[in-house]
Each structure stands twice: as structure tokens, then as C-alpha cells.
Amino acid sequence: MPAYDYDLFVIGAGSGGVRASRIAAGHGARVAVAEEHRVGGTCVIRGCVPKKLLVYGSHFAEDLVDARRFGWTLEGKSFDWPTLRDNVLAEVDRLEGIYHTTLSNQSVELLTGHATLLDAHTVQVGDRTVTADKILIATGARPLIPDLPGAEHGITSNEVFHLEKLPKRLLIAGGGYIANEFAGVFHELGVEVTLVNRGDMLLRDWDVALRDRLLQISMTKGIKFIFNCALDRVEKRADGSIAMIPKDGSPIEADMLLWAVGRRPNIEGLGLDAAGVALNDRHAIAVDEDSRTNVDNIYAVGDVTDRIQLTPIAIREGQAFADTVFGSKPWRVDHSCVPSAVFANPPLASVGLTEAAARNAYGSVHVFTSDFRPMRNVLAGRNERSLYKLVVDAASDRVLGAHMIGPDAPEILQALAIAVKARLTKAQFDETVALHPTMAEELVLMR
Numbered sequence: 001m002p003a004y005d006y007d008l009f010v011i012g013a014g015s016g017g018v019r020a021s022r023i024a025a026g027h028g029a030r031v032a033v034a035e036e037h038r039v040g041g042t043c044v045i046r047g048c049v050p051k052k053l054l055v056y057g058s059h060f061a062e063d064l065v066d067a068r069r070f071g072w073t074l075e076g077k078s079f080d081w082p083t084l085r086d087n088v089l090a091e092v093d094r095l096e097g098i099y100h101t102t103l104s105n106q107s108v109e110l111l112t113g114h115a116t117l118l119d120a121h122t123v124q125v126g127d128r129t130v131t132a133d134k135i136l137i138a139t140g141a142r143p144l145i146p147d148l149p150g151a152e153h154g155i156t157s158n159e160v161f162h163l164e165k166l167p168k169r170l171l172i173a174g175g176g177y178i179a180n181e182f183a184g185v186f187h188e189l190g191v192e193v194t195l196v197n198r199g200d201m202l203l204r205d206w207d208v209a210l211r212d213r214l215l216q217i218s219m220t221k222g223i224k225f226i227f228n229c230a231l232d233r234v235e236k237r238a239d240g241s242i243a244m245i246p247k248d249g250s251p252i253e254a255d256m257l258l259w260a261v262g263r264r265p266n267i268e269g270l271g272l273d274a275a276g277v278a279l280n281d282r283h284a285i286a287v288d289e290d291s292r293t294n295v296d297n298i299y300a301v302g303d304v305t306d307r308i309q310l311t312p313i314a315i316r317e318g319q320a321f322a323d324t325v326f327g328s329k330p331w332r333v334d335h336s337c338v339p340s341a342v343f344a345n346p347p348l349a350s351v352g353l354t355e356a357a358a359r360n361a362y363g364s365v366h367v368f369t370s371d372f373r374p375m376r377n378v379l380a381g382r383n384e385r386s387l388y389k390l391v392v393d394a395a396s397d398r399v400l401g402a403h404m405i406g407p408d409a410p411e412i413l414q415a416l417a418i419a420v421k422a423r424l425t426k427a428q429f430d431e432t433v434a435l436h437p438t439m440a441e442e443l444v445l446m447r
């Protein structure tokens with residue numbers, strides 16, 4: 001008789017948990033996974049996937065306007081939110097089904113319900129108590145709702161994909177990538193969007209030139225911004241409208257409020273104390289480079305560890321854990337040089353060091369920029385400029401960072417990230433022949 005019910009028990013069937021479960025099972029482990037909501041986790045159910053589909057859906061608004069300049073006549077165009085919403089949600093259902101199939105094909109047992117650790121080897125899910133040799137915590141994160149009177153009148157990204165109807169006026173609290181992405185989507189769909197920010201900048205960790213360009217383009221499009229706004233409370237009015245009341249200044253009114261002020265690791269009700277699992281100073285589960293917690297047989301991956309809150313990172317951490325612990329193939333995730341994007345309108349993408357970070361780390365750096373109007377925008381009469389920026393180490397000529405805002409920037413940057421990760425030099429960029437006519441050719445033409 002084995003000492004435990006399972007070799008591995010995973011808590012959370014999101015990006016990290018599903019990958020770890022199926023890879024560990026593939027290595028021969030007896031695996032079970034607990035999920036309290038829906039298999040697929042944040043990314044598939046209420047994050048990257050439905051968000052990106054809304055980005056696609058909303059961009060038609062501009063494309064259909066521009067189409068006229070390209071000779072198209074579009075009579076009687078209109079937009080129907082329930083159609084977009086329901087098609088997106090149907091796609092989410094389809095993907096969830098694929099995740100279920102993946103787990104069952106690998107003989108991973110799925111337990112539905114909230115999982116709580118009773119001790120380092122025992123987990124309770126509903127009325128079932130099971131034991132496991134190793135435990136992986138992959139419970140992700142959830143939207144932060146500020147501790148303010150009336151905060152409950154706002155919704156979060158969890159609810160935004162299910163709106164009955166679109167509001168006329170939307171307030172988005174926050175300045176990070178989720179705030180800017182939803183600002184772009186809902187503005188395109190005809191909603192009056194105001195982004196309310198506690199500080200004075202958007203996208204704090206991004207290169208300042210790109211941040212400024214996004215702000216300028218967003219304002220030109222008609223998105224409103226209120227900076228340095230310290231909130232006192234939120235009120236719901238008798239007519240159903242919402243008012244954000246700043247500590248000083250007049251109320252900011254709208255029909256809906258979306259909180260996009262950050263995400264916090266899901267650690268509540270997990271029984272971390274009972275198992276003796278320690279947190280770090282960000283209230284995330286503290287782990288070492290092998291995703292191992294302070295308790296020898298308990299590991300954690302993904303957003304709950306708050307290293308880099310992105311799907312491909314959670315997936316890699318889950319894969320590295322499973323290969324290392326169950327596959328006799330030890331390896332570690334490299335958290336440096338991770339590409340990321342903001343699917344705002346237009347989108348931003350970045351890899352490596354910003355100009356400021358590169359100057360801190362390397363002292364002397366060369367900066368190359370290309371500030372241009374994509375030919376499609378020129379013909380469309382759309383005065384929107386793209387900005388590409390390369391940050392290069394003056395001593396070695398190595399490209400330390402690449403930053404872009406403009407149409408398709410994330411698609412272009414994924415390939416560019418290979419070059420930056422491979423530590424290529426600016427001279428090697430210059431040796432590459434341009435592919436004409438593209439926007440991406442600017443990357444090899446900056447002098």
C-alpha cells in the first residue's frame with residue numbers, strides 16, 4: 001500500500017496547476033487537482049483569452065471607420081454587445097472543455113471544491129480528506145478591491161465579461177495593464193471611459209517614452225484621465241449611477257465603476273498556517289528557485305508566488321516543477337528578459353531593460369528610436385504614430401531592451417524577444433536585411 005493517496009495533489013486548475021498536473025502524471029505520478037471555480041483558471045476563464053477576444057471585437061470600430069478611406073462603403077453598421085459577449089463566453093466554454101479532456105487523458109483526478117491544507121500532507125476538499133506525498137499550490141491571484149466605503153459598488157475584471165448591457169459612462173480605477181486594456185476596449189465600443197489613477201503615471205514599470213505615447217494617443221481618441229486622485233469613498237445614487245468621491249475635488253460620476261488596481265495572491269482559507277507554509281513581504285507564498293516553499297514537500301507556482309504574474313510564467317514554473325520533482329529532469333525557470341504586452345489601443349510590447357533600468361545597471365547606453373506613422377494610418381488619415389525603441393549597452397553593443405507601441409507590437413516583439421534573449425548586438429540587427437514594406441523593418445533600420 002502506498003503511504004499516501006496521491007504522489008501529487010495540486011490546488012488550483014489554472015495555467016500553472018494544469019500544466020504541472022499533466023506533466024507530473026505523464027512522468028508516472030498519481031495526481032489529483034482541486035478546483036473551486038472553473039478548470040482553466042484566470043487566463044482562460046476571465047483573463048487573457050476573453051480579454052484578447054474583446055480587443056479584437058472592439059477594434060472593428062476603428063477598422064470600419066478607416067475602411068472608407070480604402071474605398072469601402074458600409075451602410076447601416078451597428079454593434080450588438082450580447083453577440084460579442086456570448087460568442088466570447090462560448091469560446092471560453094470550448095477551451096474549458098479542452099482543459100478537462102487534457103486532465104482526464106492524463107488520468108489526473110479532478111476534485112471540485114475549495115481545498116484547504118490540514119497539515120503538510122493532508123488536504124480537505126468539501127467532505128473529502130485526501131493525503132499526498134507532494135503538494136503544489138497554484139491558486140493564482142484575484143482582483144484587489146480597495147478598502148473604501150462603498151467599494152462594493154464597483155465590479156472587477158471577474159464580472160466585466162458578463163455585463164448585461166454596456167454602460168454609457170465607465171470609470172476605471174487603476175493605471176496598470178488591465179486598466180488600460182479595458183479602457184481601450186470599452187472606448188472603442190462607444191462607452192465614455194474615464195481612467196482614474198491614484199498616482200501620476202500609467203504603466204509604472206514601462207519605458208517612459210511608451211507610457212507618454214499611450215497617454216497622448218488615448219487622450220486624442222477621447223479617453224479621459226484623472227491623475228493624482230486620492231479616493232475617499234464610492235456612492236451609489238438613487239438613479240443607479242455611481243459617484244467616486246475624491247478626498248478633495250468634486251465627485252466623478254458614471255454608470256459603472258471597474259476596479260483595476262492590482263491583483264493579490266489567493267491565500268485565504270488555504271490552511272497555510274496548519275501546514276506551516278510561510279509568506280513573503282508581499283503576502284505571496286515564499287518559494288526558492290525550484291518553487292519549493294519552506295515546507296519540504298510543498299511547492300507553489302504562478303501568481304500565488306507573485307514573481308511575474310503572467311500565464312507563460314505560471315506554465316513554465318509548473319512544467320519545471322513537474323520535470324524536476326517527478327521526471328528526474330531538473331531545470332529552473334529564468335525570470336529575466338520576459339516579454340510582456342499591454343493590449344491597449346494601440347498595443348505596447350516590451351522585453352529586457354527600460355532605458356532608465358539600463359542606465360542604472362550599465363551606466364552608458366545608446367538609445368535608438370523610430371517614431372513613425374504606419375502607412376496604413378497615413379492612408380486612413382489617422383494621425384497616430386508608432387514608437388520603437390532599442391536600448392543598447394555602449395560597451396558591448398548588446399541590445400538590452402526593446403520597447404514598442406503601435407499596431408501589432410506584441411506580435412512583432414515575440415520574435416524580437418528571441419534576439420534580445422540571445423544577447424544579439426545592435427550590429428547584428430543592422431546586418432539583417434529589412435523586410436519591406438512592414439512596420440517591423442524599422443527595427444533593423446535605426447541608425
Ligand SMILES: Cc1cc2nc3c(=O)[nH]c(=O)nc-3n(C[C@H](O)[C@H](O)[C@H](O)COP(=O)(O)OP(=O)(O)OC[C@H]3O[C@@H](n4cnc5c(N)ncnc54)[C@H](O)[C@@H]3O)c2cc1C
Pocket residue numbers: 011012013014015016017034035036037038039040041042043044046047048049051113114115116138139140141157178266269270301302303304308309310311312314
Ligand atoms: C483581465 C486579465 C487579463 C490578463 N491578461 C493576460 C495576458 O494578456 N497575458 C498574460 O500572460 N497574463 C494575463 N493575465 C494574467 C494571467 O491570467 C495569470 O498570470 C495566470 O492565469 C496565472 O496562472 P496561475 O496558474 O498562477 O493561476 P490561475 O490561472 O488564476 O489559476 C488558479 C486557480 O486556482 C483556483 N483556486 C484558488 N484557490 C483555490 C482553492 N483553495 N481550492 C481550489 N481551487 C482554488 C482558482 O479558482 C483558479 O482556477 C491576465 C489576468 C487578468 C485578470
